[in-house]
Amino acid sequence: MTREGEFMNFQIEKKLKNSLGRAGVLKTPHGDILTPAFVAVGTKATVKSLNPEQVREAGTQVVLGNTYHLYLQPGDEIVRDAGGIGKFMNWPGPTMTDSGGFQVFSLGAAYGKDISKITKITDPSLLIPERFDDSDAPRLAKIGQDGVSFKSHLDGSIHYITPEKSIEIQHNLGADIIFAFDECTSPAEDLQYQEEALERTHRWAERSLIEHRKLGGDSALFGIVQGGRDENLRKKSAKFIGNLDFDGFGIGGSFAKEDMSTAVKWVNEILPEEKPRHLLGIGEPEDLFMGIENGVDLFDCVAPTRLGRNGTIYTKSGKIIIMNTKFRNDFEPIEKDCGCYTCQHYTKSYIAHLFHGKEMLAGTLASIHNLYFIVNLVKKIRQSILDDKFFEFKKEFLDQYIKNS
Amino acid sequence: MTREGEFMNFQIEKKLKNSLGRAGVLKTPHGDILTPAFVAVGTKATVKSLNPEQVREAGTQVVLGNTYHLYLQPGDEIVRDAGGIGKFMNWPGPTMTDSGGFQVFSLGAAYGKDISKITKITDPSLLIPERFDDSDAPRLAKIGQDGVSFKSHLDGSIHYITPEKSIEIQHNLGADIIFAFDECTSPAEDLQYQEEALERTHRWAERSLIEHRKLGGDSALFGIVQGGRDENLRKKSAKFIGNLDFDGFGIGGSFAKEDMSTAVKWVNEILPEEKPRHLLGIGEPEDLFMGIENGVDLFDCVAPTRLGRNGTIYTKSGKIIIMNTKFRNDFEPIEKDCGCYTCQHYTKSYIAHLFHGKEMLAGTLASIHNLYFIVNLVKKIRQSILDDKFFEFKKEFLDQYIKNS
Numbered sequence: 001m002t003r004e005g006e007f008m009n010f011q012i013e014k015k016l017k018n019s020l021g022r023a024g025v026l027k028t029p030h031g032d033i034l035t036p037a038f039v040a041v042g043t044k045a046t047v048k049s050l051n052p053e054q055v056r057e058a059g060t061q062v063v064l065g066n067t068y069h070l071y072l073q074p075g076d077e078i079v080r081d082a083g084g085i086g087k088f089m090n091w092p093g094p095t096m097t098d099s100g101g102f103q104v105f106s107l108g109a110a111y112g113k114d115i116s117k118i119t120k121i122t123d124p125s126l127l128i129p130e131r132f133d134d135s136d137a138p139r140l141a142k143i144g145q146d147g148v149s150f151k152s153h154l155d156g157s158i159h160y161i162t163p164e165k166s167i168e169i170q171h172n173l174g175a176d177i178i179f180a181f182d183e184c185t186s187p188a189e190d191l192q193y194q195e196e197a198l199e200r201t202h203r204w205a206e207r208s209l210i211e212h213r214k215l216g217g218d219s220a221l222f223g224i225v226q227g228g229r230d231e232n233l234r235k236k237s238a239k240f241i242g243n244l245d246f247d248g249f250g251i252g253g254s255f256a257k258e259d260m261s262t263a264v265k266w267v268n269e270i271l272p273e274e275k276p277r278h279l280l281g282i283g284e285p286e287d288l289f290m291g292i293e294n295g296v297d298l299f300d301c302v303a304p305t306r307l308g309r310n311g312t313i314y315t316k317s318g319k320i321i322i323m324n325t326k327f328r329n330d331f332e333p334i335e336k337d338c339g340c341y342t343c344q345h346y347t348k349s350y351i352a353h354l355f356h357g358k359e360m361l362a363g364t365l366a367s368i369h370n371l372y373f374i375v376n377l378v379k380k381i382r383q384s385i386l387d388d389k390f391f392e393f394k395k396e397f398l399d400q401y402i403k404n405s
Numbered sequence: 406m407t408r409e410g411e412f413m414n415f416q417i418e419k420k421l422k423n424s425l426g427r428a429g430v431l432k433t434p435h436g437d438i439l440t441p442a443f444v445a446v447g448t449k450a451t452v453k454s455l456n457p458e459q460v461r462e463a464g465t466q467v468v469l470g471n472t473y474h475l476y477l478q479p480g481d482e483i484v485r486d487a488g489g490i491g492k493f494m495n496w497p498g499p500t501m502t503d504s505g506g507f508q509v510f511s512l513g514a515a516y517g518k519d520i521s522k523i524t525k526i527t528d529p530s531l532l533i534p535e536r537f538d539d540s541d542a543p544r545l546a547k548i549g550q551d552g553v554s555f556k557s558h559l560d561g562s563i564h565y566i567t568p569e570k571s572i573e574i575q576h577n578l579g580a581d582i583i584f585a586f587d588e589c590t591s592p593a594e595d596l597q598y599q600e601e602a603l604e605r606t607h608r609w610a611e612r613s614l615i616e617h618r619k620l621g622g623d624s625a626l627f628g629i630v631q632g633g634r635d636e637n638l639r640k641k642s643a644k645f646i647g648n649l650d651f652d653g654f655g656i657g658g659s660f661a662k663e664d665m666s667t668a669v670k671w672v673n674e675i676l677p678e679e680k681p682r683h684l685l686g687i688g689e690p691e692d693l694f695m696g697i698e699n700g701v702d703l704f705d706c707v708a709p710t711r712l713g714r715n716g717t718i719y720t721k722s723g724k725i726i727i728m729n730t731k732f733r734n735d736f737e738p739i740e741k742d743c744g745c746y747t748c749q750h751y752t753k754s755y756i757a758h759l760f761h762g763k764e765m766l767a768g769t770l771a772s773i774h775n776l777y778f779i780v781n782l783v784k785k786i787r788q789s790i791l792d793d794k795f796f797e798f799k800k801e802f803l804d805q806y807i808k809n810s
Contacts (some may be wrong), residue, residue, distance in 0.1 A: 049765040074733060074758040082754060084738055090750045301554070328479060331487055345457075345495045349487060353450070353479040360454040362763055 001282065010248065010297075020268045023385040024250075026276050028094040028176040029218050030086060031061075034082040036385075038283060038293045038378040038389030039096060039300035040371060049363040050371070052091045058372040059379060062094040062176075064300045067169055068103035071159075072152050076160045076172035080231075083176025083258055095175040096300070098380055099166050099208075101182035101201075101224065101252065102281060107141035107150050143305045145181060145200065163207035171215045179250050182224040187256045194228040201226045202240050207245055220247035222278060225267050228260045238270035247259065247361035248276040255282075260372050261290045268295030281367070285314070285377055285401055289394045292381050300323045304374045308367035311355045314374065322366065327352040340379035341365075415653070415681045415702075419791050427698030431653075431681050433499040434623050435491060436466075441697045441790075442679065443688060443783040444469045444501060444705035445776060449478065450494040453710045454768040455776070457496045462746055463777040464749040464784060467499040467582075469705045472574055473508035476564075477557050481577035489579025500580040501705070502786055504571050504629065505614075505726075506587035506657065506685060512546035512555050512585075548588060552603065554571050564582040568612040576620045584655050585613035585683075587629040592661045599633040605646050606631045607615045614649055625652035627683060634664045643675035653681040654750075656701070666695045673700030690719070690782055697786050703716055709779045713772035716760045719779065727771065732757040746770075746776035748772050 017021065021163040026033040038046050040060045047055045047063060056061065065085050072075060082088035086095045107362060143148035147162035161169075166181035182201045185194055205223045212221045221248035227233035251264060251272050264279060271277060276297040279287075283301025291299060304314070312324045315335055320327075322334075333343040334351070342351070342365040354362035377397070384393035414432040418464055421427065421693035431438040445465040446450045452460045453469060460468065470490050477479060483751060491500045546555035550716040552567035566574075571586035610628045617626045628651035632638035646654060654676050656669060664772045668685060681702045684692075688706025698706060709719070721742055725732075727739075738748040739756070747756070749771040758768045782802070789798035 015433055030753060044762045044764060045755075046762075046764050046766045051766060051769065069762075074754070078754060078758070079735060081734070088752075088755055088758075090755075128599065287801070291736065327485060347493075349479070349483060350450075350493055350495075353483070353493075357449045357451075357474075357478055359449060359451045360768065361451045363765065364456065364769075 010274065012274070016293070016385055016390055017388075018218070019293050020265065021293045021385060021390060022295065022297070023382045024276070024297060026297070028062075028220070030092065030176055032092045033061045033094055033298075035297040035383060036288075036378050036382050037061050037298055037300055038280075038288070038375045039278075040375070041066075041302045041305070042089065044069050044089070045079065045085055047356055047367075047371075049185050049309060049360070050305070052089065054341070054364070054368055055091070055371070056093070058332050058368055059375040060093075060371065061375075062089050062096060062298075063089075064096040064098060065089075065173065066100075066177065067097045067101065067166060068100040068174065070097070070173055071100070071161075071169045072154055076169045080172035080174060086176075093178070095180070096177040097173050097175040097276075098250075098280065099170070099179035099181045099224065101162055101179075103185045107153070121371070121386050141202070143197075147181075148183075158324070161313060163204040166213040167208050167211040167215065167221075170213075171217060171219065174217075175219060175221060177220045177248070178212075178222045180221060181207045182226055182247070182250075184252050184254060185226065185228050185284040187229050187252055187259065189228060191230060191233075194230055194233055198227055198233055202237070205244060205246075206242055206284050209246065221249040222246055222250050222276075224250040224252045224280070225254050225271070227263075227267075228253060229256060229263065231262070231266055234263050234266045235270060238267040240248050242271045246275070248278065250278045250280045252280045255356050259363055260287065261294060263294060264291055264294040271295075283374060285374070286398060288374070288378055288381065289398060292378075292385075293394070299378070301374075304370035305363075305367040309363035309371040311362070313366055316397070318401055318403075322348065324352075326358075334369055337374075338369065339373070340369050342372075415679065417530075418680070419681050421698065421790055421795055422793075425670065426432055426795060427700065427702070429681070431702070433467075433495065433625070433731045435499045435581055438499055438703075439784075439787060440702040441693075441787050442466050442691070442703055443780045444683075444703055445780070446705050446707045446710070447494065447496070448707070449474050450481040450484065450490055451777075452772075454714060454765070454772050455710070457494065459746070459769070459773055460496070460616075461498070461775070463604055463773055464780040465498075465776065466493075466780075467501060467703075468496050469501040469503060470494075470578065470580065471505075471508065472502045473505040475502070475578055476505070476574045476707045477559055481574045482630070485577035485579060489582075491579070492806060499582070501582040502575050502578050502580040502584070503655075503685065504575070504584040504586045505566055506584075506629065506781060507589045548602075548605070550799050552586075553588075563699065566675070568609040569616045571617040572620065572626075576617075576622060576624065579622075580624060582627060582653070583617075585610045585626060585651070587631055587655075587657055589657050589659060590631065590633050591659055592634050592664065594633060596635060596638075596770045597686045599635055599638055603632055603638055603642055607642070610646055610649060610651075612789060614651065626680075627651055627653040627655050629655040629685070630655045630676070631657050632668075632672075633658060634661060634668065636667070636671055637762050639668050639671045639678045640675060643672040647676045653682070653683065655683045655685045657685045665692065666699060669699040669701060670697055676700075688779060690779070691781055691803060693779070693786065694803060697783075697790075698799070704783070706779075709775035710768075713761075713775040714768035715768070716771060718771055719775050721802070727753065727757050728760050729757075733761075743774065743777070744781075745774050747774040747777075 012024040014023045024035045042063045043066045149160045156367045163181040169179040181204045183197045185197045223241040227239045228239040278298035279291045279296040327348040330348040447468045448471045454773045529675040554565045568586040575583040584660040586609045588602045590602045628646040630642045632642040683703035684696045731755040735753040788794045
């Protein structure tokens with residue numbers, strides 16, 4: 001149950017017929033978020049290559065910082081002393097921090113294995129880690145029953161994060177929405193490991209909630225559902241986490257792409273309908289439609305800015321590689337009918353030149369377009385729900401987008 | 406003689422008593438430049454790490470691109486087809502391009518020797534190059550009587566630039582103010598070489614002027630005075646170049662810091678008073694006062710943005726290194742009374758964090774402050790001339806700036 005008026009207020013404005021999708025409004029101490037919404041990732045309290053005005057002009061409503069990174073640099077106490085992450089980074093709107101669980105996964109089971117939020121399982125044996133061994137190499141994190149110890153990727157210093165510590169750090173960072181500490185598992189882990197990990201995540205959820213209540217303040221705490229690709233575990237987790245007194249929920253995991261929609265559906269059929277749900281770390285166009293159709297309200301993903309910095313640019317007809325020779329002489333904007341700052345002022349020729357010249361403005365201009373593209377795609381999806389045209393819009397958009405991708 | 410109303414109009418509003426300094430207005434097809442003025446350097450048609458709005462908000466009136474770089478990448482014909490450098494880079498105000506002469510110097514005599522616009526001559530023998538030899542190594546440029554051949558630093562392709570070619574390239578780039586092709590010499594060259602180089606520069610000036618008239622258009626052409634550190638050569642060059650029908654003048658050279666003020670004075674006592682003068686590539690605060698006192702109207706320099714990207718930040722009490730440990734907890738802006746975007750919105754703690762985290766926004770915020778600092782210092786100097794307070798302002802500023810540097 002949301003404690004209305006106390007921390008957070010989520011109102012559903014409209015539901016999709018014959019699916020779990022909905023449009024709503026999520027109130028936070030720093031303003032309302034119209035959902036579904038795409039959350040811009042500002043890992044180290046900066047959305048890479050953009051200033052907050054550019055983030056805002058792209059249509060962004062809310063920014064998510066990474067607890068793991070900010071704990072190590074500059075340190076959560078500096079962010080606290082600065083007045084919290086929003087004030088520190090000059091972002092006046094709503095903010096979130098994740099719990100650090102995914103970074104633990106990246107440093108542990110997934111370390112050096114080139115797997116991330118979406119994984120193609122070609123050789124599962126590659127993904128199954130040895131755990132609880134005494135060797136530090138090649139992993140930087142070890143998972144115990146009470147928490148996770150890891151070596152800083154910056155200076156090799158040793159840190160130990162428990163659920164209580166994660167919540168304490170997040171209270172120092174001071175975002176409007178924070179997450180319970182969890183363990184993100186690889187989709188290639190065996191069932192026994194998934195069960196053990198899920199038990200830990202559930203115990204850690206309860207401990208996160210207790211610590212959060214103890215510390216007080218006006219942030220909202222979201223619990224995280226895990227369970228890998230197993231239907232029983234996903235449902236078990238949704239029931240357990242959904243029954244705890246969280247203000248909303250995250251859906252975590254490193255997904256095989258083909259598993260994602262079923263996992264999201266299993267979970268959202270169980271989670272209490274009246275609370276917001278955030279699909280963690282997911283944000284490609286086709287995944288946004290899938291998630292929203294299956295009841296997701298919030299998404300975050302580094303893709304728009306990471307792809308942008310690498311010169312991969314979203315268009316309605318699929319992604320383009322701006323350093324392709326043909327764009328050197330192309331004096332049209334990326335998309336003629338795009339309302340973003342980049343498309344209003346620059347040609348593909350100029351942006352290509354900036355990338356060829358390794359100029360910093362290259363990544364900025366491409367990131368602005370990509371962020372605008374994704375943020376506004378979600379806004380259009382929201383409008384299509386309000387207009388009872390979700391499925392038409394989905395077909396129309398994906399037909400053009402996927403066909404050319 | 407300036408051909409009034411035809412290309413460019415320079416009006417002197419006020420002269421300093423007992424010195425060569427003056428405040429004026431330089432009219433260009435893309436707007437007026439209040440002089441003295443600091444010109445932001447946008448080497449590859451982008452002021453590094455900034456967008457044009459940020460450049461404008463820092464107070465910048467005019468941007469200078471580098472002919473050598475733009476000729477190689479993206480190519481001057483692409484810039485021409487885009488509508489010229491201003492339109493290409495979305496800078497609506499006045500623009501300049503240099504002639505490529507300094508880059509020839511960097512690739513030739515100075516290549517690999519770590520000397521630049523201002524040189525401390527500790528071991529002059531290091532600076533004296535072998536010239537006209539057949540070996541490509543280690544230099545990338547060879548100077549002949551008709552022009553300069555050089556190897557592209559990008560792909561090793563061979564190019565040959567004559568005065569005519571430089572002017573043709575600059576007409577394609579389409580800036581409001583362009584420069585005659587010249588040879589910039591090292592201050593450590595012997596007199597004989599300086600004399601030969603100066604003869605070349607003078608012949609190239611005449612040829613640049615002829616080509617410029619032939620091509621037509623509405624850009625202004627500035628001739629460049631060279632002559633190294635030798636009084637006779639500097640005066641000879643000022644007389645020769647000053648007598649040609651240029652719209653204004655550049656003062657070129659790689660200076661030993663202690664020679665700069667005398668060289669500038671020698672030259673500006675001779676150049677026709679009614680035309681604007683640009684001290685090429687110079688822009689540290691103490692040099693701005695020196696140049697303005699000695700009759701310079703325009704300056705350009707990469708220092709504000711280059712230093713900014715490296716975390717060195719101008720303040721009225723000298724430069725600070727923002728990655729210094731003491732700034733990690735400093736929740737004040739760089740300068741409390743600074744009107745720049747960076748100081749209005751960010752603390753030293755946040756900027757230091759961005760530098761420690763190697764975030765792109767770090768260089769952007771520091772460059773904004775540095776550019777604002779220098780551009781507005783020149784504006785204040787201009788105002789001090791109008792108010793008959795130049796010498797008081799110079800003493801007041803430099804006492805505080807130098808004392809702490």
